[in-house]
Amino acid sequence: MMTTIKLPYGKEHINVKIPEERLNAVLVSEMHEYKPELSQIEQVKKALENPIGTPRLKEMAKGKNKVVIIASDHTRPVPSKIIMPLMLEEIRKGNPDADITILISTGCHRETTKEELEAKFGSEIIANEKIYVHDCDDESMLVNIGVLPSGGLLIINKLAVEADLLVSEGFIEPHFFAGFSGGRKSVLPGVASRATVMYNHNAEFIDNEKARTGIIDGNPIQTDMLYAARAARLDFIVNVVINSEKEVIFAVAGDCDLAHKEGCKFLNDYCKVDSVPSDIVIVTNGGYPLDQNIYQAVKGMTAAEATVNEGGIIIMVAKSNDGHGGDHFHKTFKEEKDVSKMMDAFLATPSEKTIPDQWQSQIFARVLKNAKVIYVSEAPDEMVSDLHMIPAASVEEAIKLADKILAKEDAKITVIPDGVSVIVL
Template sequence: MPVIQFPYGKETLSIDIPQERLSAVLTSEMHDYKPELSQEELVCQALEHPIGTPKLSVMAEGKKKVVVIASDHTRPVPSKIIMPQMLAEIRKGNPDADITILISTGCHRETTKEELINKFGPEIVEKEKIVVHDCDDPTQVSLGKLPSGGELIIDRLAVETDLLVAEGFIEPHFFAGFSGGRKSILPGIASRKTVIYNHNAEFIASDRARTGIVDGNPIHIDMLYAARAAHLAFICNVVINSDKEVIYAVSGDVDQAHIAGREFLSSKCKVDAVMSDIVISTNGGYPLDQNIYQAVKGMTAAEATVKEGGVIIMMAKSNDGHGGAEFYKTFKEEKDLKRMMATFLATPKDQTRIDQWQSQIFARLLMRATVIYISDAPDDMVSDLHMIPAHSLEEALKKAEEIVGNPNASICAIPDGVSVIVI
C-alpha cells in the first residue's frame, strides 16, 4: 500500500492507503524542482536583474526615508534570506538611508518579538527599526477611492516615505488568485475599513475570485490599484517548496515582476481534479497551519476535487486556536449554513463584518462536504465550527467511511493544499 505523508505543524503524519482506493495524489511539481543556484544566489540574481525597474540600489539613491514591507508571522516568507540582501542594496545606493521594516499584518494580531526573531534572525531585530502595522490605527492616511468604490486607507509610514518597497512570496491564493506582489499593500498595510470592503460578499462569491485566477478578479483589481496608488516602487518575491526553501526569485515592478513569478508558479502547481468520495488535505504545515482560520485555504483545494456530499479530512495543528474571533463566533452562533450564506450575500459592501470573507468561503465548502478536522485544537471548538474532531488519520478515515457509507470509498490525497491549483 502507498504510504502518504502529510505535513502537520513541524512534523509529518502518514497513512497507508490501499492502491485500489487511492484515486490520486495531487502534488505540486515545485516540490521536486531543483534549481542550480542556492537560495541566496537566486535572490541575488533577481535583485541584479529586476523586471520593469532599475536596480533597488539605484532607486535608493537620494532617498532619505525608505520603508520595506515584510510579511507577518502567518506567512512562511524566507525573510532571513531576502531581507539582508534588500537592506544591503538600499544602503549600497544610500548608506545613510533611514530604513523602517513595516510588518504587514493586515487584520491579523500583532507579530510578537519572538516571532520577529524567528522570521528575521536576532541581528536584524536588534539593529533595524521594525514597526508592526495596526489596521485600526487612527493616524492612517486616505489615498482616495478604489475601482470598486471603497476607500483606500493605508499605514502613514508607507505614505510619508521617499521609497516604498516590499518582500514577499507567491503562492496560490484562494480568492486573490495568488499571494505576493500587490497584497503587501492591500490587505497588508491597509486599514480594517479598506480590507473589509475589498473582501465583501459579492466579490468573494465571484467565480473569478478563485485560486490561480487574476483576470476579471475584482479583489485582485482593487489590490493592484492600491499598490499603484501607494507608489509601491519595487518588490522582491520568491516561490518556495514544501521545505520552505527558495526555488525561484523575481524582483522589480509590482505587477510585471509578479506576473513572471505567478507564471513560473502556475507552470509547476496546476493539477487536474479527480473527483473522490474522501479528500485528505493540509495547510502545508507550520507556519500556515497554526489556526483554523488559515486552514480554510487548504480546504478549498479539497473542495475542488471532493464529490458533493463527500468528506474532506483536513489536517492542521491549530495550536493557536481558531485564529479569528468573529469567524468562530459566526459558526458557533448560527447552525443553519444556508441562512448564514444568505446573510452574507445581503450584507452591503461597506458593512462587511470582520472575517466574513473567510466564513463565507468556509460555509460554501461545508455546504458541499462534511469536514473532519485533525488538530490540537479543543474538540468543542472544532465542533462549534461545524466540523467533526479527530486526532489521527486512522480515526478520521474510519469516520469518513461511515459518513459516505462505503468502506471502499475512493480517496484523494493532497499533501499540501496551499501549494496546488486544482483545475
C-alpha cells in the same frame, strides 16, 4: 498493500497509510520536485541584479532618505532571513545613509511578537534595524489616500505614505480568493486599515467566479489591490517562490505588477494539477505556519473542494494549536447552524458593512454546503464542533468516521499533501 503518504503537520510530519485499492490519486505540485541551479541566496541576488520593469534597487535608492520595506508577518513562511539582508545591502549600496524602516504587514492579523520577529529575521536585523508592526485599527498611524475602484476608501499606514521609496518583500503562492499571494498584496491588505480590508473582501467579490485560486485577470479583489499598490507608490518588490521545505526555488524583483506576474507564471507552470474526484479527500494546509489555526485552514479546504464529490467528505489535517484564529469566524458558525441561511446573509451584506472574517466564513460555508469536513488537529473538540466539523484525533480515525458517514468501506480517496501549494483544475 498500503501506500504511506507523508503529510506536513505543524513543524513536523505525520505518515498516513492508505490501502492501495482505495487510493485514487495523490495530487502534488511539480514545484516541489523543481531543482534550481542556483542557491537560495544566489536566486535572490540574481533577481535583484535583473529587475523586471524597473532600475536596480540601488539606483532607485539614490537620493531617497526615507525608505520603507514592507515585510510579511508571522503567518507567512517568507524566508526573510535570506531576502531582507540582501535588500538592505542593495539599498545601502545606493544610499548608505538611508533611513530604513521595516514595516510588518499584519493586515488584520494579531500583532507579531518579538520572538516571532527574531525567528523571522534573525537577531542581527532585530538588533540593528528599525521595525514597526502595522496595526489596522491604530487611527493615529493611518492616512486616507483616495478611493478604490470598488468604491471603498483607501486608508493605509502613514509610514508607507510618507516614504520616499516604498518597497516590499514577500512570497508568491496560490491564494484561494486573490488568485495568488505576493506582489500588490503587501499594501492591501498588508498595511491597510481594517475598513479598507473589509470593503475589499466584500461578499459580492468573494462570490465572483474570478475570485478563485490561480486567477488574477478579471479578479475584482486583485483590481483593488493593484490600484492600492500604485496609489501608495509601491516602487519595487522582491518576491520568491518556495518549496515544501520553505526553501527559495525562484525569485523575481522589480515592478509590483510585472515582476509579480512573472512569478505567477512560474507557479502556473508547476502548480496546476488535474482534479481526481473522490468521495473522500485528505488535505493539509502545508504545515507551519499556515496550519496554526482553523481560520487559515479554510485555504487548504478549497483545494479539496475542487476535487471532492458532492456530498463527500473532506479530511482536513491542520495542527491548529492556536485555536480558531478568528473570533467573528468562530462566533458566526457557533450561532448559526444553517449554512444556507448563513450564505444568504453574507450575500445580502453591503460592501461597507462587511464584518471581520466574513470572507473566510463565506468561503468556508461554501465548502460545507458541498461536503462534510472531518478535522484532525489539536484544537478542542467543542471548538471544532462549533465550526460545523467533526473532530478526529488522527487521520486513521477520520477515515473510519468517513466510511461510517458514507456507509461504505471502499470509497475512493484522493490525497493532497499540501493544499495551499496546488491549483486544482
